[in-house]
Amino acid sequence: MAKEKARDLRAGVALLWGEQDQPTRGPKPSLTPHRIAEAAVAIADAEGLDAVAMSKVAAEFGVSAMALYRYVPGKAELVQLMVESVLAPAPDLSAVGEGWRPQIIEWARRSAKIHRSHPWLLAATAMRRQLMGPNQLAWLDAALAALEPAGLTAAQQHRVFVLVAGLVRTLVQQQLDFDEEHSQEWIRLTGELLGRHADRFPALTRAIAAGAFAPDTVDPLEFGLDRILDGVQTLIDRA
Amino acid sequence: MAKEKARDLRAGVALLWGEQDQPTRGPKPSLTPHRIAEAAVAIADAEGLDAVAMSKVAAEFGVSAMALYRYVPGKAELVQLMVESVLAPAPDLSAVGEGWRPQIIEWARRSAKIHRSHPWLLAATAMRRQLMGPNQLAWLDAALAALEPAGLTAAQQHRVFVLVAGLVRTLVQQQLDFDEEHSQEWIRLTGELLGRHADRFPALTRAIAAGAFAPDTVDPLEFGLDRILDGVQTLIDRA
DNA sequence: CGCAACTGCTGATGAGATAAACAGTTTTGG
DNA sequence: CCAAAACTGTTTATCTCATCAGCAGTTGCG
Known part of the structure; x- marks a missing residue:
């Protein structure tokens, strides 16, 4: 419950508010934080929050767990995104x-x-x-x-x-x-x-x-x- | 959060209500569920619930983590005991x-x-x-x-x-x-x-x-x- | 064109819970 | 009194997860 995960609050903020600049170089991202969150929501709805493991979410897209970290700083932030996703509109x-x-x-x-x-x-x-x-x-x-x-x-x-x-x-x-x-x-x-x-x-x-x-x-x-x-x-x- | 751990509800009940028969044979137990719970409470008070790891609690008594399983069926039950402990009287x-x-x-x-x-x-x-x-x-x-x-x-x-x-x-x-x-x-x-x-x-x-x-x-x-x-x-x- | 910025991947690490098997201890029935 | 039963505590070994590091392939800008 009380994991110290200050990481960088700011990273989470930017993500949550969509205040991130799109990269131009490199391969096109195949995912978005939003799609990831939605997949995670689907898992949580079906099997509970504990079932939301990075690897499991990643599997939904056929990518490795670590791939998600290119889109989301960590699991805590993913859960935040899930919440936001479900509270819309x-x-x-x-x-x-x-x-x-x-x-x-x-x-x-x-x-x-x-x-x-x-x-x-x-x-x-x-x-x-x-x-x-x-x-x-x-x-x-x-x-x-x-x-x-x-x-x-x-x-x-x-x-x-x-x-x-x-x-x-x-x-x-x-x-x-x-x-x-x-x-x-x-x-x-x-x-x-x-x-x-x-x-x-x-x-x-x-x-x-x-x-x-x-x-x-x-x-x-x-x-x-x-x-x-x-x-x-x-x-x-x-x- | 939603770990299926029905294990045996009855085991937890017996423990929680102190309805267990004392063993006669074998070495004297060096601990009691109650003492274990109190140590766990101390840890949780000081460092939060996440800091309550079986190994950490065991260390308080200088025993190995697995020793605790002789007294408590698992972590979930230990947390229950912590709650009971703190709600007394x-x-x-x-x-x-x-x-x-x-x-x-x-x-x-x-x-x-x-x-x-x-x-x-x-x-x-x-x-x-x-x-x-x-x-x-x-x-x-x-x-x-x-x-x-x-x-x-x-x-x-x-x-x-x-x-x-x-x-x-x-x-x-x-x-x-x-x-x-x-x-x-x-x-x-x-x-x-x-x-x-x-x-x-x-x-x-x-x-x-x-x-x-x-x-x-x-x-x-x-x-x-x-x-x-x-x-x-x-x-x-x-x- | 060549590097910088990216994406995704594999492998490694470390925390934690907990199962399995074993060694030592104590009690009790014969 | 002795051996088996009933226990206690230990070591080892799994498993599940999050997450770090480093690598290889991709792409667009100067």
């Missing part, structure tokens, strides 16, 4: 109509949808503070724009964004976990354990008995948004 | 007084404190749905117990827990990122980029100009809790 919330609340809700829904479509995205963005690419920034911009009409202070606006973005991450993670194959086995084992130690976890035992962990018709994301945005509304009203 | 909120709100707030504060003290904890628990050990369950139990007086349905209670736990994770992550050494460099670079593309990110540019990202006297955790719990209160009042 940034959401356009102009059709959602007026009001900060519907707009930020729509933002959250779209964000959640992308994260669900690319289960590795959470892990890819969970890592160290990364420099954000244009698309990541565009998503941030869209959220802030949505919140502007709420009339919060700039600092509050930022904090609300963090809450909503965090909510999306949390709930998508939950859902992905639940959908996972081992999930049933996990639930069974945990239930068994709990039965054996019910006295140590009284509140949990009660909650389970009352169906707290049973499948639920309410979308947890909608529930969370309602709570958070109600809280924000309270803040606005109070001002 | 479970929080006792009985001294906090009455009321669901102060109690769940206290729960969140203590959870945040532990996560801040062990920056690797977030990464360690971010992974695949893991089987929870007794201490992890005890934390869950404590949170549910705190929420009981609120009079929510069991399902709502669970959802609120998820919101609060997610909030803690989100905000600790933020704070850890910010404290990181490269942070300043990151902020500078991002600012530079933003200046060069201000027109593409109007809302963001406005927000920054208005100080949205400036250091803030408000604790983001308290802010988030206030919003979420206000939202929960609204839900309760409505019922």
Whole structure:
């Protein structure tokens, strides 16, 4: 997780923002960072982020692993490109109509949808503070724009964004976990354990008995948004 | 991230819950899973989760890497033990007084404190749905117990827990990122980029100009809790 | 034309997890 | 008391990956 790989932040920036000058001499490049990222995305979608090995991505193009290093400084930067690739295009919330609340809700829904479509995205963005690419920034911009009409202070606006973005991450993670194959086995084992130690976890035992962990018709994301945005509304009203 | 390592879930369970029978024959074990986990925690605290290599942990005890496999099925299980180790003891909120709100707030504060003290904890628990050990369950139990007086349905209670736990994770992550050494460099670079593309990110540019990202006297955790719990209160009042 | 700037390749290195087989230790059943 | 069983720790050996170095072929500019 915490690999020191400062390398040269600047190299990554140039790549992420497409601010590189095209070479004139030499053989024509047969690849582009973008195509490489897309191939990597395909692998990650199908087999998870761990399956994205330089050699495997390279194989998609029939070249050796080292060939990729002509296009991408290293794996970390490749993952960044994958993220950018998947975040395009940034959401356009102009059709959602007026009001900060519907707009930020729509933002959250779209964000959640992308994260669900690319289960590795959470892990890819969970890592160290990364420099954000244009698309990541565009998503941030869209959220802030949505919140502007709420009339919060700039600092509050930022904090609300963090809450909503965090909510999306949390709930998508939950859902992905639940959908996972081992999930049933996990639930069974945990239930068994709990039965054996019910006295140590009284509140949990009660909650389970009352169906707290049973499948639920309410979308947890909608529930969370309602709570958070109600809280924000309270803040606005109070001002 | 997504390594298939079902191995035998049961082995991990037994280990995590200390449900293993002590061997009688053979040489006395010189270590215990618990001592190993503590050494690993020390390493992770000092150098990050990536620095926790079997060989490095083993070196702490002057034994070979493979010796650890006599105590722990593999690295994944070791990380689980580290988590359990760090989550002990479970929080006792009985001294906090009455009321669901102060109690769940206290729960969140203590959870945040532990996560801040062990920056690797977030990464360690971010992974695949893991089987929870007794201490992890005890934390869950404590949170549910705190929420009981609120009079929510069991399902709502669970959802609120998820919101609060997610909030803690989100905000600790933020704070850890910010404290990181490269942070300043990151902020500078991002600012530079933003200046060069201000027109593409109007809302963001406005927000920054208005100080949205400036250091803030408000604790983001308290802010988030206030919003979420206000939202929960609204839900309760409505019922 | 000849070199500089490139592209892709092969081979090497080093980190890490972990499997396999072995040697020494201790306990217990006969 | 002794030998086999049950263990502990060790050495060796694989495997998977990222990534560095150095090489060979390509191409466009001066």
